[in-house]
Amino acid sequence: MILHTNNHTYKYESEKICRIYFPAEKIIFACDNEELPFDSKTVVTEIQEEAGTLIFSCKAQIDGKSEEYSFSYEKDEKDNESLRERLLAKAVTKVLTAITGIVPPWGLLTGVRPAKLMRKYINTDGEVKAKEIFISFFEVTPEKTELAFEVANYENTCIRMSGKNSFSLYISIPFCPTRCSYCSFVSHSIDKAKKLIPDYINNLCREIEETARIAKELSLSLETVYIGGGTPTSFSAQALKIITSALNESFDMKNVREFTVEAGRPDTIDEEKLSVLKEAGVSRISINPQTFSDSVLEAIGRKHTGKDTEEKYFLARKLGFNNINMDFIAGLPTDSFEGFKKSLDRAVELSPENITVHTLALKRSASIVTENGTDDICTETERMVEYANKVLSENGYHPYYMYRQSKSVGNLENVGWCKKDKPCLYNIYMMEEIHTVLAVGGAAVTKLKDPDSDSLQRVYNFKYPYEYITRFSEIIERKDEIRRFYQGT
Ligand code: SF4
Known part of the structure; x- marks a missing residue:
């Protein structure tokens, strides 16, 4: 698979998302102005900034099927690298789910420790909001959200x-x-x-x-x-x-x-x-x-x-x-x-x-x-x-x-x-x-x-x-x- 990105900072996160759909695939990066080599699986991601608006987009061609998706985000005080990483992951997920039909149960979460993340949100936002963040923002299924919540609670003791x-x-x-x-x-x-x-x-x-x-x-x-x-x-x-x-x-x-x-x-x-x-x-x-x-x-x-x-x-x-x-x-x-x-x-x-x-x-x-x-x-x-x-x-x-x-x-x-x-x-x-x-x-x-x-x-x-x-x-x-x-x- 070729993964083309216009921003080095987020390439590993995009790679992790691609891995969710194609775990055994060898992924080669093509960055910035590099010429795109041909592969039957190609994913292109981009973040553009125009007058205070960020545009996240992803195009993919996988074994003859193609899809693309983009959306804009008005920059605000929450804007940071981690948020941009997540929003780009959202675009990649949308496209790869549309092509493969796979809905990742852990949504955009690629990290090793979901219970630790849940505990962090419980501490800062409370139990109800923490679950909501998992489901709405990270697109985690309600079942996996509950699992992370139960583990986080048990671990506390x-x-x-x-x-x-x-x-x-x-x-x-x-x-x-x-x-x-x-x-x-x-x-x-x-x-x-x-x-x-x-x-x-x-x-x-x-x-x-x-x-x-x-x-x-x-x-x-x-x-x-x-x-x-x-x-x-x-x-x-x-x-x-x-x-x-x-x-x-x-x-x-x-x-x-x-x-x-x-x-x-x-x-x-x-x-x-x-x-x-x-x-x-x-x-x-x-x-x-x-x-x-x-x-x-x-x-x-x-x-x-x-x-x-x-x-x-x-x-x-x-x-x-x-x-x-x-x-x-x-x-x-x-x-x-x-x-x-x-x-x-x-x-x-x-x-x-x-x-x-x-x-x-x-x-x-x-x-x-x-x-x-x-x-x-x-x-x-x-x-x-x-x-x-x-x-x-x-x-x-x-x-x-x-x-x-x-x-x-x-x-x-x-x-x-x-x-x-x-x-x-x-x-x-x-x-x-x-x-x-x-x-x-x-x-x-x-x-x-x-x-x-x-x-x-x-x-x-x-x-x-x-x-x-x-x-x-x-x-x-x-x-x-x-x-x-x-x-x-
Ligand atoms: S470390 Fe574990 S998985 Fe690896 S060979 Fe030994 S028993 Fe098998």
Whole structure:
């Protein structure tokens, strides 16, 4: 697709809107006076200013169909970049909806955090007006508006638990048994990276110790811990013991409200590993079916069956885990509405404390896009997500956190559902950027949050395990950023 724009400032927003309609499309920008190259999909956007009036317009030609739309806006005191961006998005949406017949459920909203935006409007304009803004200005459907509202309300209780000095800790283990076809993360195959593991663990423990030293120096209070990845349980029971011991010995864990470990892939879980986690104080784990259909699991490159997931779930219950999450994905290749419904109904019967429903996202580096092609992708994603929302609400689950990803099929959302009083606090704090998240390990990103403003500073670790090991001294040096941020130097 060619996206032509006369204004650089708004080109990414227009691109995001085009992605809602064509998630797997490669979009090439053509700006200002560049000659328009030919493509069967071409979108042209323009903002013109004439004597205090702004004219927003969009023309598109998509596979032989063409449409155009423009409207004017009298400049007033509300005029700013963000408003112009929205108004241009409105023109693009009008045209692409007319051509494709697709009405995006989230309207003009392309951001990752709709609940955060809802909370902002609730605080400034009140509940009724906030919903009205979503529906009338952002063109969000009443159902999605209600969902954002419910999440925002639920989150408030958890946000109030976070104090001025609160922080969460994220420990990254970017290794997995095999690569899922939809994965765009840097996760490494545990077999191929075998040689790196001892050094990785050694450095990870040193980084945990150093981070704990800094947190203590700054009198920060640890609220939640999340060991994620990848699949942390790709590591042996012994390795998990070393890492969790380093954590428990280094940090003051007495105020920790929640300690999660992603035990995502059932084929990595056994009794010994779960026992190590239990003994280390882990209070919540994720065992992620994604689907209970064996043929869909095979199509996405996961080497386990639906039955394996159930067995590992029962094993975790037997060992005393009373807070378990299960992730599902709507729109997986070769899946169908009936297949998704069956998977979700089974999850409801199993009754884990959390169920997270993601929408498939077509990330550029995922093999689903680069190798397999997108032909097999289920076309009933919207119906699946609607079913999930209905069945989970009817069975005592509450939507407690939410985010959206670019390139998600149907421009839908990912929602975490929880049983009463069982939200994952870390997910809320991290997604809504409530407090600092200190992150350790390869591909980890520390997010330093000023408790008195929205200001956020990121400190990046090296992405790949090899660099994480060989350039470790640089990672330790970067920890000074945390001191500087809190001490204001
Ligand atoms: S388990 Fe997660 S991180 Fe690992 S390959 Fe699959 S999607 Fe990627």
